[in-house]
Amino acid sequence: MVDNNKIKISNPDKLLWSELGITKVDYLKYLIYITPYIIKHAKDRFLTTIRYPDGYDKKFFYQKKVPSYAPEFVDSARWKDGSEYINLNKQATLVWLGNLASLEFHTTFNRIQKPFSPTNLVFDLDPSEGQVFEQVIEVALNVYDTLNKLNITSYVKTSGATGLQIYIPIGEKYDYNEARKISKFFAEYFANKYPELITIERLKEKRGKKLYFDYLQMWEGKSIITPYSPRATKYASVSMPVKWEEVEAGIKPQDFTIFNALDRIKKVGDIFEPLLDNKNVESFSSILQQIK
DNA sequence: GCCTCGA
DNA sequence: TCGAGGCAACGCCAC
DNA sequence: GTGGCG
Secondary structure, eight states: OBTTBOOOOSSTTOEEETTTTEEHHHHHHHHHHHHHHHHHHHTTEEEEEEEOTTOTTSOOEEEOBOOTTOOTTOOEEEOTTSOEEEOOOSHHHHHHHHHTTEEEEEEEEEETTSTTOBSEEEEEEEOOTTOOHHHHHHHHHHHHHHHHHTTOOOEEEEOSSSOEEEEEEOTTOSOHHHHHHHHHHHHHHHHHHOTTTEEOOSSGGGGTTSEEEEOOOOOTTOEEEOTTOBOSSTTOBBOOEEOHHHHHHOOOGGGOBTTTHHHHHHHHOOOSOOSOOOTTHHHHHHHHHHHO
């Protein structure tokens, strides 16, 4: 029973992370604990969930549309193609999806209410073969420094088992075309500033041994991992917002798992802003002028 | 994980 | 009645 | 137009 809604739990003792011994019931407990945090970032966005009915390392599939068998309490929003997409805006929906073995929750850059305006940019810093996490940290801190000097607020979180993601609020002021331009502008700027450190080359061959700085091609409906979402990794890691000071002190994405996420959140609170603030907008308008 | 379809 | 299949899909660039 | 890439 969640908020007066009955939810039947099938196979409660099924292992979702077999090596770690995490059963579905264990997993649902985690989801219940972190509900307010993940909901805060997932609500009123179009959800893509990834389901692993037999565990994190077995067959999976993506799900976007509200299935016909969804309970009535599940809220949805109509996409421009006419179909209904899940709005992960309440605990009951989260638990229902948990029972369906949804191990990852991805949401759109934009909110349902303003579908053509992303709320933020995201840079994805993921080390590939032969790179250590220290390189990711070095680049992230360089980016942070630069943004600070431009008076631009940014946030950082782990992306999964290996990388970091940097969020830059843009106040729902731009459409996807403009946001893509701004994102690309920054990516080129950083690639230019740290030519030995990072590359924005899309083709793997051309990347050499530099860190791939992915400025995440964005479009309406594109979704990326939501803050506080678990990831289907062998560590049962969580996409965890962190403080820039923590990045500086040297963290590892594997440090954050569904085992310790709640303790951590209780200790530091939610350090991600709602991503709707306008404080960066002024800095961006001049940048947008320059791009033209 | 659950539903639908076809043998 | 039971197994197989579905459950997502944009923009960019090189070819 | 198709394929690699995220």
